[in-house]
Amino acid sequence: MFGNVSGSKRVIEHLESDIPHHSLNVGNKRMRSDGHWDAKPYMDFDSFEEEMQNMMGKTRMMMEEKEQSCQQLSMHQQVLCNELQQRDNFIQQLQKAKLEEQQKSQLEIYRLEHELYTMGNLLEGYRKALKESHKAFSEYRARCQLPVEPIYKDTGSGGLVLSTMEFEKQRLKQEEEERLNRVLLEKLVKEFESECIPKFEGHENTVKLLRDKLLVVGDKFNLLKEMYVKRKMLEMSECVATEDCSTAKESVPAEECVSAEESVSAVVHAPTEESVPVVERSPSEESVPMEECVPTEG
Structure with missing residues (x-):
């Protein structure tokens, strides 16, 4: 301006x-x-x-x-x-x-260089350890040698390698042997079934009979249990009667008390005498079918 x-x-x-x-x-x-x-x-x-x-x-x-x-x-x-x-x-x-980008890139370069240096040292350590392990393994193999095995399993002990046709023949022969073995095993299984299945069926019938008889024995055992309970009740009533007799001893003669005790004991022992033949009869009756089923097993 x-x-x-x-x-x-x-x-x-x-x-x-x-x-x-x-x-x-x-x-x-x-x-x-x-x-x-x-x-x-x-x-x-x-x-x-x-x-x-x-x-x-x-x-x-x-x-x-x-x-x-x-x-x-x-x-x-x-x-x-x-x-x-x-x-x-x-x-x-x-x-x-x-400038900031350059600084960041420079820091990243420094970090990557440091990691590269560290990985290089680690790789070098691994190489040294691998060399030492190879050396130790070679020394171990030199100390403990194993017999040499053939590379190919179908060559036997150091023989020639089989051709395709020979290898196919061996495979067919092996399959035929396996088939014959299967047939033989099936035959043995069938023979075992023909021999053992009738025995198993006979045992099954025997088990069924034993089950039925066991049910009968269970019923008889329940009957005996009921009789035992009745006897206990009679004994308890007898004890009550004896106590009454002791209280009324002066009024009742001794002969009448003895006759009463004998009558009570006769009533108590009567069921036991009847129960003895039942217990003895059941095993004898059960043994007959057991003897009858023995020939079937033969």
């Missing part, structure tokens, strides 16, 4: 410097033509004043145009400065991001 103002000042000075020369030249012309310099002083001053006003108007217009152009230039300059500042900030951000 200051530079433009100085330029406008130069324009004004130029105009002012041109005005007197023009007026002097006009005055000289008038002096030459008229020869009287002070003839029309007021008219020269008025014309000069009008000319000065015109020049000042033009100068003001020029100054306004210059000021507008200066303002526009300053606005453009401010916009350019702002854009330049934004670009500088963007460049700084890019540089900062690039």
Whole structure:
């Protein structure tokens, strides 16, 4: 702006410097033509004043145009400065991001180099351990040697390798032997079934008979159990009767008490005598079917 103002000042000075020369030249012309310099002083001053006003108007217009152009230039300059500042900030951000990325990549490179160095040392240790294990294994094989086995199992003890046809013949022969063995085993199984299944059936019948007899014995055992309970009840009633007899001993004779005791004992022992033949009869009766089923097993 200051530079433009100085330029406008130069324009004004130029105009002012041109005005007197023009007026002097006009005055000289008038002096030459008229020869009287002070003839029309007021008219020269008025014309000069009008000319000065015109020049000042033009100068003001020029100054306004210059000021507008200066303002526009300053606005453009401010916009350019702002854009330049934004670009500088963007460049700084890019540089900062690039620097951070470089630092990160450098750190990653250092880490990978360290891991590579560590893995190299580990691999070297594994190689040394593998060499030592191979060496120890070779020493062990030298100390404990095994008999040499043929590479191919179908060659026998170091013989020639069989051809495809010979190998197929051996396979068929082996399959035939396996088939014969299966037939023999099936025959043995059938013979065993024919011999043992009737025995198993006879045993099954015997078991059924024993089951039925066991049920009969269970029923008899329940009957004996009931009789035993009845006897216990009679004994308890006898005890009660004896207590009554002891209390009434003075009123009842001794012979009547003895006869009463004998009658009670006879009643108590009567079921036991009947139960003895039942117990003895059951095994004898059960033994007969057992003897009858023995020939069936033969």
